[in-house]
Amino acid sequence: MSGISASLTKWFSERPQWLQIAATRLLQQSELTDKDVSELANLCQQEADGKLPKTTYSFPATAFSQGAAGSLRLCSISDVEGVNALAPKKPLEFGKGNITIVYGNNGSGKSGYVRLLKHVCGARETGTLHRNVYKPGAAAQKACISFEQDGVPKTHTWSGQGICDDLNSVDIFDTSFGKVFVSSEDEVSYEPPVLSFFSSLILACEKVASALDTEANRHQSKKPNIPADKKVTPEGIWYEAISAKTSTQDIDKHCAFGSAVETEMQTLQQRLAEQAPAEKAKQLRKQKQHIDTLVQDAQKYLEQLSDENYRRIIAAKKKSILKKAAADTAAEKVFSGSELEGIGSDVWKELWEAARNYSVSAAYKEAEYPNVSDGSRCVLCHQTLTEEAKERLISFESFVKGEIQKAATDAAKEYDTASQTIEALPTSETLKTRIDAAGIPQDEVASQVTDFFAQLQARKDLLPGIDSEEVIPDPLLSPKWIEEANAQSKSLGELAAKYDEDAKSDNREENKKTLHSLQARKWLAEHRAAIDEEVTRLKLLNQLKAAKKSADTTALSRKKGELAEALITDAFVQRFNAELKALGASRVKVDLVKSKVSKGRVLHKLQLRGASQSGLADVLSEGENRIVSIAAFLADVTGRTYPAPFVFDDPISSLDQNFEEAVVQRLCAIASERQVVIFTHRLSLLATVQDYAKKVSIKPEIVCIREEPWGTGEPGNTPLQAQKPLQALNTLINIELPKAKKLFNESGFDGYKSEAKAICSEFRILLERMVEYELMSDVVQRYRRAINTMGKISNLAKISEADCKYFDDLMTKYSRYEHSQPAEVPVMLPEPGSSSFQVGSLRSSLPRIR
Template identity: 25%
Template sequence: MSNWANGSDEWTRFIVRQVLASGRPLDVDAQEHAYSLFRQEKALDVRTFPTEEPLVLIEREDEALEPLTLTSLSRVEGVNALETGGVIEPHEGLTILFGENGTGKTGYSRIFKALAASRTADEILSDISVASPQPQSATIRYSLGAEPKTYMWSGQQGVAPFTRMSIFDSPSVSFHVDDDLEYVYVPAALALFNHVAAGIKSVQSQVDASISELRSRSTGLLSRFGRTATVYPLIETLGASTDLEDLKSKADFGADVETRIGELRRTVAALEADTISSEITALARTERALKQAAALATTVAGFDGNAFSVERDKLADLQNDYRLFRAALFEAADLPAEPDETWNSFVQAGERYKAHLSDLDVHDAERCLYCRQPLVGPAAVLVGKYSEYLEDTIADGITVSKGRLTALGAPLFAAEVADIEAFLRDHADEDPQLTYQAALERTVSTHATLMDACKANENNVGGEASNIDSEARAPLGIDAQTIQTAQPDALTLSDAVTAASDRLVDLRQQAATRDETLAAKQKSLVELEAAAELSKSWSEIELHVRDAKQADRLALLAKPMPTLQRNLTALSKAASDQMINESFDALFAAERAALRAPEMRVEYIGRKGKAHRRKVLTGKHRPSAVLSEGEQKVLAMADFLAEARLAGISAPVIFDDPVSSLDHRRINEVAQRIASLAESTQVIVFTHDIFFATTLLNLMVSSKRCSYFQITDEDGKGHVTRATGPRWDTLNNIKAQINETIQTANSEEGNARAALIRTGYDWIRSWCEVFTETELLQGVTQRYQPNVRMTSLPNIKTAALPAAIEVVNRVFEEACRYIDGHSQPLASMNISPSLTGLEAHWKELQEARGAWFKADG
């Protein structure tokens, strides 16, 4: 590994150096240092760390593990439906936990699997039948080396040092048969590869995290730029490929940029508010008023005041003459009143009626138009005077004069002044006043004065009853100088009209191009704001681009890391071939032979710096597709035991129902292997197979390294009792029980002695059965054994059988009379056995056994 590290980067060399020196995985500080060194080595950061010198080979010795021994499991609560109070005290050799299906064995095995973090450890549930399940807990006492310890378990998974325990169960068969398994035990030297791989992985993870962080940082830059700005796509795609010099050239760093932005904003606001339209409307009103005013001033200036006064005087004279003529003409007519306008209208009406009759050719000049009486005498004279009156030339002169006066004042009356007056009202309080306001006001005032004068004088000269001489006639009301001033006012107002019209044309042209102007100004504003924002955000932009470039560099630098891992895997595989695989091959072959498992080829592969093994048959078939269930189980057990023995077993080995689906022959082979393992290792076996349990007990008779526990559900699920086993009775054990019973009976009297004597006969009866099975019949047939051992048949001492049978059968029959398990006839029920008889019978049986051993088979 040192040579491999010396050919790699400095950061890799640092990881290897740390792992070799400590023999442990890198801690958090060392992982951070490795990543920092990686960044400095790749010129991502300023170099501050010293150079990592080449490694010198370090010799290490693996530390021996202190043996772990379980001494008790008690106070179990909240595990499945197990009762509280059960106590299991494993033997330092073999411990058998026997119980039928559903009695609670699995609950205890699940605790051990959780502690060991077994491959097949599953979730532990509390009693599902209760509404409020209890928390999981148990007390585990154990010794580590010579030191006793206690651990209070509360549901934890994978607790050291219990993780060193090896556990085999039915679900693990598929792992050991078909899966590519990583070794549970890895030698300390080989484990260093795993630590180095983890260190490299930590650097790779930090690289990946840095890349993710650099690429996911949210700058919020895009929201600061208008979508229509030319720089928007550049900000939107801001990254490692961004040309910063080109982007910077689009920024505006000017000190007055905010002032320029403000001016543009005001211009745009004015264009958006469309004030030109309102200005055009107001100016059109002004133009219209000024045109009326200019025309009015021209009319005022063109008014001939002298001609109007002369004509007015002439009309007055004519009217006066006409009144005198009329008075003289009708002086003798005896009119009821003076001939006024009413009378004049009467006369004119008669004339019109006369003309009407003439048109109809029915006029009779000799008759009165009104009364139709003949016109004679004074009446005819009066009617003649009417005609003379109407045909008077003075009346014609009056009509002509009135026409001339009307013609002279007509322009004044025809002039439009409504817009002018409204304009003056709107600008009455304006300050400063308009340049043409004085001319406008004079024009309106002069026009009003002339209008009043014309109306007044017209009234004065229009009545027939008025008789005003020239001195009393109404004056015109305005002097000639004022009328003459109207001419320059007309020129002033005409100039104002021209200026307003020109301005109106200009505004209308601006209005026609307002949308184009507004769009251009808005575009200019967006570009200027974007340029200003570029300058303000430039440091963030540079940082973002730098981060993006660093992320791309990190991604490129991370590409060789998988290759680095593969190289380490290859190196680890080569080391594991030397340190593990060759040893595993030998151990697996031995275990496979001991268990009579099928022949199998093991391939060794490496993945991610770790050693794996795979079992294959010819043609690369999966073993489970070819082997029977029983073959798979013993193959898995061989793999399991070989793996457990790799490091030298220093912790308990636990088997959970290891012989299900095995035939009787394989059960015996598995039992023998487990029994041999228990000679030097603590072994715990959970089983419901009575034949397997009794076989194990028989195999452990000589060493006595065995404890047997019965698990039942009679007094609660998982009830544990220590027992002698379903077939744990041996002659020596029973002999001890009989001797102790006789000795105790000798010290008792009365009913106590009688009860002990019956117990002694019970043991004698058992001794007879065991003696018959194991010695007289040489174990050819035994209880709980699946087969008849025909190979032991020649060992039976047939010549000595009659004598031994006579003694054993007689004493057996006698013993049956005194035990509670057999009913007795009434004649013998009250006959109590004696201690002397018990001792005599026991002596006979021992003598019969001694004679049996001395006999020649």
């Protein structure tokens, strides 16, 4: 076995990492728990994902050595409820011996006990275990099984489900099991430790695979169905082909859907809906022109009211003020002696300039102003100018045309020119009209436009009151709506160009395809989260699939098959042939061959030797089928090295006398090594077992079960016909007669009559058996084929005429009670204890007869 361990170490080193871990655990414990399976499933996933560290595991040389065999025996079945019609009040005891016969008539509960044991012990063909079909709503199924394991008493309470691991080595043969062997392939139940290890490991793989399937089933697809009209688009085709290999970049590419794409989609919808594209192009360009004009005006006003222009106007204003102040000071000096106030003021200067204009344009066209020639008059009052008046006018003109005054005048003009650079802003009504003409909806953007122009007006209104750059308000920035309006203007221009193109060529079908594609992309964008989730799910399923692939049992099954060739198949065939010979069935030409290995199970089948037809059930007789199935069963279970109990349910059904005796002889031989429990309804089998058990010095236990009003399976006294004559006679004398006497004393003859007649009938039957066992010295029996002559036939010579007459008289007397009686002289039943009841006299005569 050390060589096997070494080769397996190398073989397992080439297996998946998680499987090596599972093998190591199975070497340390008899079976894997649910927690182990869950952990192994996780390790299997990790390895499939490349996240499980690589480690090498070895197997100890003693890993598969076979330890000392233990012992097991069934003791009793009790507390049965809900199983067929079984309702025993007393336990079914199997006794202390190695062979137990459970005898009962049909319907007494034998099959119910066997079916129960099949479920508790985990037989291959358990069948359905029904409750009492005649009692609807019966109690839940349960039973208590008592047994000894290695001499230690144990009990198992069965609650309708599961098996008792301690009892799974109990082998049960019944008709259904025989069909398994003869009619189909089956697995040898005995396995050397190394094969048992492989079976456990294969089971672990199946459980891990099942756990992975369960995990995969938890992740059902939530991928929404794309509308049918979008499936034919490139985006729809991509969506339908999403797989675990779909990358994030690919998803980003197909699910990208921003405002530009939304605008493009809406534009296409509009273009397809437009019936007059050329006229639409004109409307769009006109709308574009209004937008451009509005933007240009906004930018123009923004520039006019800029800080730079503000500073230029304020500078001109400050200069004008300074120059004017200088001129006013000079004027004050010039006009200090004037008779009137305000000479030299701005109002006066306006009057002076008005007088100048009148003089040079009307009164004195040819003369310079002021005209101070002889006879000239004042252009304002038309009075002739005096010399004093002429001098005053000349001094006024000199002041007005002086440098200081000229500078003040120029500064005032400069300020006025600068102020005129800020044009009048449109009124709110005018602005609304222009916004509408630009196609700007009355929403947030329109409010932004209105608010911006209101800010421009407010900034303009502040300018006249500002005399210093330090109090200039914060500048107005170019508003966001201008950028959006420019983009809208560009879009309108491009759209107009597309409408022009639509007007020139027929491209509607192409536009429709493009629109559907964009609509599909929008749908993809709306379901982006579901797409990401689906790709993640598919990647996980791929991982689980890869993990499950590593849980495939093919390699394990193949390896187990290789080991089974040498470790089990040849030995099993030899045992089968030996069993056929022991059962006297060598003439039945059948071979047992290995057919295949499936998931680590080594399967065998029976086939006719040298025949073209392989169906045993169609060729062999019912009895031959039965004996072959028994041989296969015994070859299977006797391969075990520990003494597990055997349970047989009517093993001799359909067998002739030869096969019946051969089977009984084989069972008695097996009972010398382990416990054998036989359920039967045939007295012939009971007698044959007693006979052969005696030859191997085994005392069989006989248990009788019967049907009672409360149910079947009730253990009771062994019937007289199943007892040996002396035992039966003692039963009549010590049990039945006292019972009858009590009835006679308490109830009189009427209560006693039926019991007395039954005793007479039993005694008559017993007399027949006495003839066989005692008078004829057990040389021949009705239920036995063999004739015992050794040491017995000489006793026949001792039979006297008196002995014959004695038995003849008893048979005559007690046969009368079995027949109808004449009304005139009826034969009265003997009273208990009377001399006419001669049951006791027979016991006293036995020594003389022997």
